[in-house]
Amino acid sequence: MRHNQRAEKFRQIVENKFQIYNSLFMSLPYDKMTNIGMLLPFLCEESKTGYEAGKTPEEIVEEFFKNHTDLKTEEQKLELLFKIIQYIERQVVLFDSIEDAAFPSLHSESDTGTVTNMYERSYQDHKLEQIRDKLKDFAVKIVFTAHPTQFYPNSVQRILHDLRNAITTDSITNIDMLLQQLGKTPFVNKEKPTPIDEALSIIYYLRYVYYDSIGELFNKIKTTFGNDHFHLHEDLIQLGFWPGGDRDGNPFVTAEVTKRVAEELRTAILKAHYNHLKSVRRRLSFRGVSEVLGQLSNELYTAIFRSEQLEAEDIIKRLDEAEKILVEQHDSLFIDELVNFRDRVKIFGTHFATLDVRQDSRIHQKVIDEVFAKISGKAEATNEEKFNTLIETEDKINAEDFGDIVKDTLLTVSQVAEIQQRNGLRGMNRYIISNSDAVKDVMNVYAFFKICGYREEEIKMDIVPLFETMEGLANAEKVMEELYRNPVYQKHLQRRGNQQTIMLGFSDGTKDGGYLKANWEIYKAKEVLTQLSEQNGIKVVFFDGRGGPPARGGGKTHDFYASQGKTIANNKIELTIQGQTITSIFGNKEQARYNFEQLLTAGVENDVFKSSKKELSEKERALISELAEISYQKYSDLKAHPMFVPYLQEMSTLEYYGKTNIGSRPSKRGAGNELKFEDLRAIPFVGSWAQLKQNVPGFFGFGFAMQQLKEQGRFEEVIELYKGSDFFKTLVLNSMMSMNKTYFPLTYYIKNNPKFGAFWNILFDEYNLSKNIMLELTGFTMLQQEDPLSRKSVKIRERIVLPLLSIQQYALMKIQKGEGNTVAYGKLVTRSLFGNINASRNSA
Known part of the structure; x- marks a missing residue:
C-alpha cells in the first residue's frame, strides 16, 4: 500500500469512525454530564484560537466559563472541569480502540519487515540458506517491565479489549453498551497497585495475547523457512518479566513477592496449556490418542490446582506418545494440531516468561559491607578483599541474623534454586545490577550465591551489569575487561556457555547526556564491548533498556535495530517494553505478531543483507x-x-x-x-x-x-x-x-x-x-x-x-x-x- 493510499484509508476507517462513534457519547449516562459533549468543542476552539493569540491557559478557561456556562462558584467550575477530564479520558479510549481495530487493514502481510517479505527477498537473492543459518542461533526477547507509564486499571483494559472487537465488527449496539459501561467504570486506582497487581495485569496479556500471537508467528516462520533439514529452535521468541522481580528503587518488592509472582507465571502458563489441550482433544478423539491426552489433561489439572510438580519434559513425553499412536494407527489425522501444541509447550515451558531479579549496586554494597563486617569482625577492607573473602567462605550465612534489606537480598538469592525447580531453568536465570560501574558490582552478586550456600556448579544464573550513566558507559570496557580476566568469573562464564549479557540503559543515559550523545555513546560502547568479548571468546548479548518515546531510547524499533552494522554483536535482540508501549505496540494479537516479526527480521536481515548505509566510515x-x-x-x-x-x-x-x-x-x-x-x-x-x-x-x-x-x-x-x-x-x-x-x-x-x-x-x-x-x-x-x-x-x-x-x-x-x-x-x-x-x- 502506498503512503497516500494508506493515509486515505486511515481517514476512512479511523478518523471517520471516530467522528461517528464519538457522537454516541452525547447520550451517555454520565452523572450530570449530559451537556459535556456540547460544551467540549467550545473549550477546544477557545484553546486553539486562544493559544495562537498568545492568551494564557487561565484566560482561556475563564473565558470559556464566562461565554459558555452560567457557573458562578469555584466549586461548580471545578466540578465541571473534573467532568470534562472524565469525558476526554473516555474519548481517548474510544480512539485507541478504533485505531487498534484498524491495524490489520492498514498493514499487509508483505510489508517491509514481515516474515513474508523477508522470504521473498531472500528467495530472489538466493539467500534462503543464509537466513536459515542465522535463525539457528538467533533470538528476540521482549522484557516487560513494571515501569508505570500506563494508567488504565484492569477493568478498563478489559473493556478496551471488548470495544476493539465490537468496532472490528461495527456492532453499534455493543459499542453503545460498552461506552455506557465505560462511562460508569472508574479510571483511577483508589490506591497504588502492589507489585503483585502489576504482575497480574501483564500476565493477563501473556495469556490472552502472547500465548497465541507468539505461537502463531513461530508456526508461520517454521512453515515459511522450515524444511527436512532445518528445524526452528523454540527459543526464537522469548518473553522476560520484571514486575515482582525488579526491586531497584521499589521497597515493596520482597523475596516473598518474587516467589509469588513466579508461582503466578507458572500457574498462568499451565492454564493456557490446559485450555489449548482442550481444543486439541476436540479433534483427536481417536482410540489410544484420546486416552493419553486425557491423562495429560488430568496431570495439568492437578499441577494447577493442587500445585503438584509438572515439568515441560513430562508434557512433551506424553505428546510424543500420542503422536506415535496417531501416526501408526490413525493416518496422522490432525497431526498439525498436536505438533502446534507441542511447539507451544516447548516455547513457553512451565515458566511463560523469564522472571529477572534486579537491584541497585549501592544496595548490594551495603549488603556486602554488613555481611563482611559480621564474618570477619573487621571494619576496614578494600572492596576486592570483601567480595573475595565472602566468595571463599565455606559457611552458609543465616539471613535472619540481619536487618531488612540484607535479609531480603539473601532470601531472594536463596530461593532462586527453588523457583528454577518449579518453573524450569528458563523461569529465572539472571540477576541484573543497575548503576554498575565497577567489577565489584558483578562480583558482589556472585558472592551472594556463595554465602547463601550454593556450590559453584549450582549457580545457574547469568550476572548482568547495567551501564546507564555517561560515566558508567565510559567505564564499561574497563569493567568488562577486568571481569573477563578474573579467574573466578571466567570459570563461572564457562559454566554459563561463555555467554555474557550486558544491559545498556537508554532512558537514564538520555537524561544524563542528552539525546544525541546518549545514543552515540551506547552505540560506541556496544562496538567496544563486541570487540572485547570476541577477543575473550565470549558471545555477548546486548539488552537494551529502551523506553517508549525517543527521549527514552525508544521510537521506531525496527529501524533502530536494522541500522546497526557488523561492528555490533547481533546474537540476539533484547529490549524492555513498558506501560503504554505494551498496549499500543503489543496490545492485541495482530499488533503483537506484527511487531515481533519486525524485530526478528531486523536482526536476521542485518546479517544477511549487507548495506553500506549500516556501516559507518x-x-x-x-x-x-x-x-x-x-x-x-x-x-x-x-x-x-x-x-x-x-x-x-x-x-x-x-x-x-x-x-x-x-x-x-x-x-x-x-x-x-x-x-x-x-x-x-x-x-x-x-x-x-x-x-x-x-x-x-x-x-x-x-x-x-x-x-x-x-x-x-x-x-x-x-x-x-x-x-x-x-x-x-x-x-x-x-x-x-x-x-x-x-x-x-x-x-x-x-x-x-x-x-x-x-x-x-x-x-x-x-x-x-x-x-x-x-x-x-x-x-x-x-x-x-x-x-x-x-x-x-x-x-x-x-x-x-x-x-x-x-x-x-x-x-x-x-x-x-x-x-x-x-x-x-x-x-x-x-x-x-x-x-x-x-x-x-x-x-x-
Missing part, C-alpha cells in the same frame, strides 16, 4: 562524534542552569507523578525533601516534559550542533551523513517524532514570567532552531512527513487532549498563585495526567 564517525560533543555541551549547560530543576518542580507536573497511584514504585530515589537532578527517575523526568508539550529530552542540543556546522559552511557534510548512514537517519527521524508532539503555544505565557521567562526562551529557541534545521536537512515540508499514519494519529490525539492541557495548566497557575482551593486544583493536575499520558501512547 571513519569520516561519518568523526562527524557524529563532533555533533554529539557539541550537543552534549549545549544540553549540559541547560542542566547546569540554576532554573532547570526549579522549572520542572514549579511549572510542570513532576511533583504530581508520585500521587497518581499508577505504579508501586516511588517516583524518585533518595528520601530528602530537596529535589536533586540525580534523584529524578527517567520516566517522571521525560513524562513531565511531555506534559508541558515541550519534549526537551528528545531534541535539545541536536539542532544547535547542526547549526554550528552550518555556520562553519559544513552543512553539506551533515546532509551526506543523513543520506549515507541509517543510524544517523533513524536518530533524526525519531527526534522529529518528539518535536511533532510539542506544542509551545500552550506555555507562551511563561515567557513573561520574571523567574522562568529567560529559561523558557532557551527551550523555545532551541526547538525552533532544531525544527527548521531538520526540515532543511531532510527536505521535508513538515515533521514526520515520511510517516503519514503516525503523523495523523498524533494530530487527532493532540486535538483530543488540548482542552485537557488547558485545564492542567489552569490548575497549575492557580496553585502557583495560591488562589482558591489549591488542594482541589492539585487533584485536577494529577487527574489530567492520566488522559494525557494515555493519549500519547504512540510515543513509542
Whole structure:
C-alpha cells in the first residue's frame, strides 16, 4: 500500500469512525454530564484560537466559563472541569480502540519487515540458506517491565479489549453498551497497585495475547523457512518479566513477592496449556490418542490446582506418545494440531516468561559491607578483599541474623534454586545490577550465591551489569575487561556457555547526556564491548533498556535495530517494553505478531543483507562524534542552569507523578525533601516534559550542533551523513517524532514570567532552531512527513487532549498563585495526567 493510499484509508476507517462513534457519547449516562459533549468543542476552539493569540491557559478557561456556562462558584467550575477530564479520558479510549481495530487493514502481510517479505527477498537473492543459518542461533526477547507509564486499571483494559472487537465488527449496539459501561467504570486506582497487581495485569496479556500471537508467528516462520533439514529452535521468541522481580528503587518488592509472582507465571502458563489441550482433544478423539491426552489433561489439572510438580519434559513425553499412536494407527489425522501444541509447550515451558531479579549496586554494597563486617569482625577492607573473602567462605550465612534489606537480598538469592525447580531453568536465570560501574558490582552478586550456600556448579544464573550513566558507559570496557580476566568469573562464564549479557540503559543515559550523545555513546560502547568479548571468546548479548518515546531510547524499533552494522554483536535482540508501549505496540494479537516479526527480521536481515548505509566510515564517525560533543555541551549547560530543576518542580507536573497511584514504585530515589537532578527517575523526568508539550529530552542540543556546522559552511557534510548512514537517519527521524508532539503555544505565557521567562526562551529557541534545521536537512515540508499514519494519529490525539492541557495548566497557575482551593486544583493536575499520558501512547 502506498503512503497516500494508506493515509486515505486511515481517514476512512479511523478518523471517520471516530467522528461517528464519538457522537454516541452525547447520550451517555454520565452523572450530570449530559451537556459535556456540547460544551467540549467550545473549550477546544477557545484553546486553539486562544493559544495562537498568545492568551494564557487561565484566560482561556475563564473565558470559556464566562461565554459558555452560567457557573458562578469555584466549586461548580471545578466540578465541571473534573467532568470534562472524565469525558476526554473516555474519548481517548474510544480512539485507541478504533485505531487498534484498524491495524490489520492498514498493514499487509508483505510489508517491509514481515516474515513474508523477508522470504521473498531472500528467495530472489538466493539467500534462503543464509537466513536459515542465522535463525539457528538467533533470538528476540521482549522484557516487560513494571515501569508505570500506563494508567488504565484492569477493568478498563478489559473493556478496551471488548470495544476493539465490537468496532472490528461495527456492532453499534455493543459499542453503545460498552461506552455506557465505560462511562460508569472508574479510571483511577483508589490506591497504588502492589507489585503483585502489576504482575497480574501483564500476565493477563501473556495469556490472552502472547500465548497465541507468539505461537502463531513461530508456526508461520517454521512453515515459511522450515524444511527436512532445518528445524526452528523454540527459543526464537522469548518473553522476560520484571514486575515482582525488579526491586531497584521499589521497597515493596520482597523475596516473598518474587516467589509469588513466579508461582503466578507458572500457574498462568499451565492454564493456557490446559485450555489449548482442550481444543486439541476436540479433534483427536481417536482410540489410544484420546486416552493419553486425557491423562495429560488430568496431570495439568492437578499441577494447577493442587500445585503438584509438572515439568515441560513430562508434557512433551506424553505428546510424543500420542503422536506415535496417531501416526501408526490413525493416518496422522490432525497431526498439525498436536505438533502446534507441542511447539507451544516447548516455547513457553512451565515458566511463560523469564522472571529477572534486579537491584541497585549501592544496595548490594551495603549488603556486602554488613555481611563482611559480621564474618570477619573487621571494619576496614578494600572492596576486592570483601567480595573475595565472602566468595571463599565455606559457611552458609543465616539471613535472619540481619536487618531488612540484607535479609531480603539473601532470601531472594536463596530461593532462586527453588523457583528454577518449579518453573524450569528458563523461569529465572539472571540477576541484573543497575548503576554498575565497577567489577565489584558483578562480583558482589556472585558472592551472594556463595554465602547463601550454593556450590559453584549450582549457580545457574547469568550476572548482568547495567551501564546507564555517561560515566558508567565510559567505564564499561574497563569493567568488562577486568571481569573477563578474573579467574573466578571466567570459570563461572564457562559454566554459563561463555555467554555474557550486558544491559545498556537508554532512558537514564538520555537524561544524563542528552539525546544525541546518549545514543552515540551506547552505540560506541556496544562496538567496544563486541570487540572485547570476541577477543575473550565470549558471545555477548546486548539488552537494551529502551523506553517508549525517543527521549527514552525508544521510537521506531525496527529501524533502530536494522541500522546497526557488523561492528555490533547481533546474537540476539533484547529490549524492555513498558506501560503504554505494551498496549499500543503489543496490545492485541495482530499488533503483537506484527511487531515481533519486525524485530526478528531486523536482526536476521542485518546479517544477511549487507548495506553500506549500516556501516559507518571513519569520516561519518568523526562527524557524529563532533555533533554529539557539541550537543552534549549545549544540553549540559541547560542542566547546569540554576532554573532547570526549579522549572520542572514549579511549572510542570513532576511533583504530581508520585500521587497518581499508577505504579508501586516511588517516583524518585533518595528520601530528602530537596529535589536533586540525580534523584529524578527517567520516566517522571521525560513524562513531565511531555506534559508541558515541550519534549526537551528528545531534541535539545541536536539542532544547535547542526547549526554550528552550518555556520562553519559544513552543512553539506551533515546532509551526506543523513543520506549515507541509517543510524544517523533513524536518530533524526525519531527526534522529529518528539518535536511533532510539542506544542509551545500552550506555555507562551511563561515567557513573561520574571523567574522562568529567560529559561523558557532557551527551550523555545532551541526547538525552533532544531525544527527548521531538520526540515532543511531532510527536505521535508513538515515533521514526520515520511510517516503519514503516525503523523495523523498524533494530530487527532493532540486535538483530543488540548482542552485537557488547558485545564492542567489552569490548575497549575492557580496553585502557583495560591488562589482558591489549591488542594482541589492539585487533584485536577494529577487527574489530567492520566488522559494525557494515555493519549500519547504512540510515543513509542
